[in-house]
Each structure stands twice: as structure tokens, then as C-alpha cells.
Amino acid sequence: MANITRMQLLRGDIKGKNNPFRPPWAIPEEYFVDFCTRCDKCVEACFDELIVKGRGGFPQMDFNRGGCDFCGDCLNVCETSALKKIPINNVESTLAPKNISSNNREEASDLESYLPPWHIKANIDLTNCLSMNATICRSCGESCDDKAITFDLKLGGIAEPKLNIEQCTGCGACFAVCPVHVITLTPIVLSNESATSQEASGI
Ligand code: SF4
Ligand code: SF4
Ligand code: SF4
Known part of the structure; x- marks a missing residue:
């Protein structure tokens, strides 16, 4: 797996450049293609049908269909942590490959802040x-x-x-x-x- 650098995180380019727009809360592209099983659950969960099957069968946004209201339905059905909330104070640890799949369903603490769904x-x-x-x-x-x-x-x-x-x-x-x-x-x-x-x- 490719490494993601702290600078890449800090500059808000966690999805990398020249990649399709993934669904909200997608982990960095380098990891996304490893963790996403192309199960299509997020595609089916999106009420507004904004998530489509893209190149290689991976989900991506189709903004021609409208805007995302960040309802979180895609996030909630993703069982592999390819879509995952990242705590602001724990970015690097959360995105360490061995930790990515560990706590996807952890309830958010009221005191915990997360990176925005995308940049x-x-x-x-x-x-x-x-x-x-x-x-x-x-x-x-x-x-x-x-x-x-x-x-x-x-x-x-x-x-x-x-x-x-x-x-x-x-x-x-x-x-x-x-x-x-x-x-x-x-x-x-x-x-x-x-x-x-x-x-x-x-x-
Ligand atoms: S006002 Fe907004 S929607 Fe209308 S042409 Fe200009 S940019 Fe486009
Ligand atoms: S929040 Fe940004 S992307 Fe969404 S409608 Fe407003 S200007 Fe456009
Ligand atoms: S629900 Fe998760 S694993 Fe399934 S296609 Fe969507 S991002 Fe990939």
C-alpha cells in the first residue's frame, strides 16, 4: 500500500489528485481501492442516486445528478471502512492501514471532531x-x-x-x-x- 504523508493530510489533499470524486468520508484513494470491495451498498443507499459505479466498479460521485446533503446513509452501510469518519486529533493513527478497519462503527463522541466528509x-x-x-x-x-x-x-x-x-x-x-x-x-x-x-x- 502507498503511504499517505502528514503534509498530504494537512493540505487537504487526502484523496489525492486526478482521482474520481469518491463518496463522502472516503478514506484516501491509496487505501480506498484496497478497502472498497465494490459491494455497491453505498450506491444503493444513496437516496438521491448521486453515487454511481465508476471505473473498475468502484463507487464515485456523479454531480450531474445533484448535490450531496451529507445524510451519511452511504457511510452507515459501508462495512469495510472504505468510508470512514476521521477524528481530527487522530488522523494519522486512524489512517494507519492496520487501524483503518478497526472502529468504523464506533459512536461519535460529542467532544470529538472529524475531518469534513471531503475537501x-x-x-x-x-x-x-x-x-x-x-x-x-x-x-x-x-x-x-x-x-x-x-x-x-x-x-x-x-x-x-x-x-x-x-x-x-x-x-x-x-x-x-x-x-x-x-x-x-x-x-x-x-x-x-x-x-x-x-x-x-x-x-
Ligand atoms: S449565475 Fe450562477 S448558475 Fe447562473 S450562469 Fe452564473 S454561475 Fe451559472
Ligand atoms: S455549498 Fe458550495 S458546492 Fe454546495 S451549492 Fe453552495 S457553493 Fe455550490
Ligand atoms: S459500501 Fe463501502 S465497500 Fe461497498 S462499494 Fe461503497 S465504499 Fe466500497
């Missing part, structure tokens, strides 16, 4: 955004339950979408609704390295 952020390319080109559109903002997208009114009928990265959970709800496909979803990289654009495009 994905939306991005809006304003150049071709309808709202920036004097056409009324608020689709992305209306789809964002986290209110991460607001609009700044400008002269000339322009309303500029503003994305609050801190508030964005990477749920993907804004992705499919944009009529001109100017929204992308990207894994965040917290170091100096630039993120490889990993545009969500389904399977």
Missing part, C-alpha cells in the same frame, strides 16, 4: 456566467443551502456571483444547475501547490 470547493468562472452578461440568473445561489453564493449588484444589470469559500461544503448542488456550465468542483490544496483542476463531469 471539495466550488469555483465559478465569471467570464461566461449569464448574470455577468446581463441575463438574469440566480440558479447557483438558489441551489446553495449553505448560502455560500451571493450576488453583488453592479451597474448595467450585472449581478456578480460571489462565492464564500469558507461556507462552501463542496456539496455540488450548484454544479448541475448552472445552465452554461461555468461552475467546477475542485479538491482543495492548502499548500503552495496549485490544485489540479478536477472538473466534476460525472463518470
Whole structure:
């Protein structure tokens, strides 16, 4: 198995780059492909049918179908710890290969905090955004339950979408609704390295 470095964890790139978007709470890709048995239980559990069978039979997100509400149904049915909550204060130990499968069903302590289900952020390319080109559109903002997208009114009928990265959970709800496909979803990289654009495009 490949090793995952502390820096890779800290920079939020625990899923690695150039990989499909796995279901929420997926362990790092290097381990995911070892621990996932391709049982399809997470695919079947997703009420909104956002998880699909991807390359090699492994599950992946299809954001063309909508956004994830992090209900946890996929996490709850995964028996192999391929989907697993990672305590913030115990990342390296939890992800040590010998420990990964040990406590998937452990109840969360009220005091325990976990890494977010994934490290994905939306991005809006304003150049071709309808709202920036004097056409009324608020689709992305209306789809964002986290209110991460607001609009700044400008002269000339322009309303500029503003994305609050801190508030964005990477749920993907804004992705499919944009009529001109100017929204992308990207894994965040917290170091100096630039993120490889990993545009969500389904399977
Ligand atoms: S439920 Fe777990 S083991 Fe089964 S396909 Fe989904 S991630 Fe893989
Ligand atoms: S801006 Fe972020 S939180 Fe809001 S809908 Fe898009 S992906 Fe989800
Ligand atoms: S949905 Fe797309 S076109 Fe409409 S305002 Fe948002 S980014 Fe612009």
C-alpha cells in the first residue's frame, strides 16, 4: 500500500489528485481501492442516486445528478471502512492501514471532531456566467443551502456571483444547475501547490 504523508493530510489533499470524486468520508484513494470491495451498498443507499459505479466498479460521485446533503446513509452501510469518519486529533493513527478497519462503527463522541466528509470547493468562472452578461440568473445561489453564493449588484444589470469559500461544503448542488456550465468542483490544496483542476463531469 502507498503511504499517505502528514503534509498530504494537512493540505487537504487526502484523496489525492486526478482521482474520481469518491463518496463522502472516503478514506484516501491509496487505501480506498484496497478497502472498497465494490459491494455497491453505498450506491444503493444513496437516496438521491448521486453515487454511481465508476471505473473498475468502484463507487464515485456523479454531480450531474445533484448535490450531496451529507445524510451519511452511504457511510452507515459501508462495512469495510472504505468510508470512514476521521477524528481530527487522530488522523494519522486512524489512517494507519492496520487501524483503518478497526472502529468504523464506533459512536461519535460529542467532544470529538472529524475531518469534513471531503475537501471539495466550488469555483465559478465569471467570464461566461449569464448574470455577468446581463441575463438574469440566480440558479447557483438558489441551489446553495449553505448560502455560500451571493450576488453583488453592479451597474448595467450585472449581478456578480460571489462565492464564500469558507461556507462552501463542496456539496455540488450548484454544479448541475448552472445552465452554461461555468461552475467546477475542485479538491482543495492548502499548500503552495496549485490544485489540479478536477472538473466534476460525472463518470
Ligand atoms: S459500501 Fe463501502 S465497500 Fe461497498 S462499494 Fe461503497 S465504499 Fe466500497
Ligand atoms: S457553493 Fe458550495 S455549498 Fe453552495 S451549492 Fe455550490 S458546492 Fe454546495
Ligand atoms: S448558475 Fe451559472 S450562469 Fe447562473 S449565475 Fe450562477 S454561475 Fe452564473
